[in-house]
Amino acid sequence: MRVFRTKKGRVYQLADKKMMEKWNPEMPLIFIGYIEEKRLDDYPSEIKKDVEAYLNEILEEVAIPKLVDSLKSDDLETRKRVAENLLEISSNNPDQLKIALPHIKEATEDKSKEVAKKMEKILHNFDKAQKRKKTAKKRSKLRKLRKQMDEIDMKFAAGELTDEEYLEKQKEYLKLKREIQEEEM
Numbered sequence: 001m002r003v004f005r006t007k008k009g010r011v012y013q014l015a016d017k018k019m020m021e022k023w024n025p026e027m028p029l030i031f032i033g034y035i036e037e038k039r040l041d042d043y044p045s046e047i048k049k050d051v052e053a054y055l056n057e058i059l060e061e062v063a064i065p066k067l068v069d070s071l072k073s074d075d076l077e078t079r080k081r082v083a084e085n086l087l088e089i090s091s092n093n094p095d096q097l098k099i100a101l102p103h104i105k106e107a108t109e110d111k112s113k114e115v116a117k118k119m120e121k122i123l124h125n126f127d128k129a130q131k132r133k134k135t136a137k138k139r140s141k142l143r144k145l146r147k148q149m150d151e152i153d154m155k156f157a158a159g160e161l162t163d164e165e166y167l168e169k170q171k172e173y174l175k176l177k178r179e180i181q182e183e184e185m
Contacts, residue, residue: 002054004047012043014054020062025070025078026085026100028063033096059099067100071107079110083118090125097126131184138180145173 001019004012014035020028032055043051070082086104089096097104104123110116132139149169156166 004043004050004054006044006046010044012047012051014051017058017062020058021066023066024085025066025082026089028058029067029100030089030096032059032063033099037095063099064103067103071103071110076112076115079107079112079115080118083107083115083122086122087118087125090122094122094126094129097122101126128184135180135183138176138183142173142176142180145176149173 001013002016004014006012015031020031023031035051035055040048040051067082070078073079086097086100101123104119108116108119108123110119152161152166152169155161
């Protein structure tokens with residue numbers, strides 16, 4: 001374990017590089033991505049730089065070399081297994097693959113069509129997730145508008161709204177929905 005200590009005596013531990021060398025090829029990247037995205041903000045500022053330096057060290061010495069070696073391996077089964085694991089990650093949490101994108105793009109030209117196809121699917125999943133992030137605010141607005149539309153439908157059915165008022169609200173809703181769909185394509 002790699003230990004980081006604060007001035008107040010608190011101890012923070014991360015997995016050791018030697019331990020990571022025994023992990024599957026994609027796991028060190030996932031570990032780094034998880035720490036950077038989810039945990040780094042929780043660390044005290046006095047050790048953040050040390051943790052970031054250690055993560056970069058892992059990236060350069062273990063994660064990238066291990067992934068590149070496995071993606072360029074002569075063993076087709078190894079490449080298939082890594083591709084399958086990366087594909088699963090891209091379906092559940094594509095942001096964790098951000099660090100590995102250049103190597104995944106390179107692997108889309110693999111000799112094996114099966115591996116190349118999975119790598120392309122991984123990139124597609126990542127791109128799709130990035131587009132969904134960009135439209136998140138609009139999606140929130142669309143959900144609120146959908147709730148309003150339910151009320152408006154009731155008022156319209158009860159005769160409390162004119163055709164014009166109803167159509168205006170419906171148009172606003174559909175326009176936003178189409179806008180989101182086009183951005184996510």
